Amino acid sequence: MKTPLLLAAPAFALGALALGAGPAVAEDGTYQASLSPANNSGTSGQAMIDVRGSQATVSINVSGAAEIWKNAPFPHGQHIHIGGQGVCPGPQADADGDGVVSSPEGEPYAGRIAVSLTLEGDTSPASAVAADRFPGGGAYTYTRTITLDAATLEAIRTGNATVEVHGVDPNKLPPAVQQKASPEDPSLPLAATLPAACGTLAASQVSGPMPGAPDTGIEGVGKADDGATALAVAAGIGAVALAAGAVAVRRRTAGGK
Numbered sequence: 001m002k003t004p005l006l007l008a009a010p011a012f013a014l015g016a017l018a019l020g021a022g023p024a025v026a027e028d029g030t031y032q033a034s035l036s037p038a039n040n041s042g043t044s045g046q047a048m049i050d051v052r053g054s055q056a057t058v059s060i061n062v063s064g065a066a067e068i069w070k071n072a073p074f075p076h077g078q079h080i081h082i083g084g085q086g087v088c089p090g091p092q093a094d095a096d097g098d099g100v101v102s103s104p105e106g107e108p109y110a111g112r113i114a115v116s117l118t119l120e121g122d123t124s125p126a127s128a129v130a131a132d133r134f135p136g137g138g139a140y141t142y143t144r145t146i147t148l149d150a151a152t153l154e155a156i157r158t159g160n161a162t163v164e165v166h167g168v169d170p171n172k173l174p175p176a177v178q179q180k181a182s183p184e185d186p187s188l189p190l191a192a193t194l195p196a197a198c199g200t201l202a203a204s205q206v207s208g209p210m211p212g213a214p215d216t217g218i219e220g221v222g223k224a225d226d227g228a229t230a231l232a233v234a235a236g237i238g239a240v241a242l243a244a245g246a247v248a249v250r251r252r253t254a255g256g257k
């Protein structure tokens, strides 16, 4: 019987159309991370990312951070990391056993740098250690609206993105570590780029739609047993009118005989 196949086609087309429009809405929302101290830094804070399409307003509050470096506010690199396990590294990530977990050591857990949360200019991984464009000092508030790429948006939406703030007071580190150079930039001490606080971004309960919310409209059409109903919903009121007209014509034709 061919009729069900013909009727199914418009319903499928509507499903595809609705799915195509869906993800942009589903990605919108507010995501939060509670930033917990790493590497004995005493640094903690909160990060919030409000996603609207590909635009994201990032807000970060940090306290207990390293205050001074070379007679100036201690610069704190901060990034969105993706592509790891979406978790902050624990002590087991200390591969070389020096007593601290460097950014490269933590990468399998927190992920690689996807976004550099700079104050101005470039936000790509190329600005990961752009010390002169990061906020600094023992406590600060940061807000900036930036554009995120698809991979970062997906990671945030699926709980695979972390926020890390870097830069630890050398006095809080083991003596041997204080003498080490940064693996990311050998001209800097390791202390300058060590993770100081970290948190996993998760959908906020405060506001915004939950990610992956089911689209009941699509489900309803897809599960419809009545092919005629699916066709009418898919094609809209115009098709209903046409179908009604066709029925009327058929009846007139039949009656005319």
Ligand SMILES: [Cu+2]
Residues within 6 Å of the ligand: 077, 078, 079, 080, 081, 103, 113, 164, 165, 166
């Ligand atoms: Cu980072």
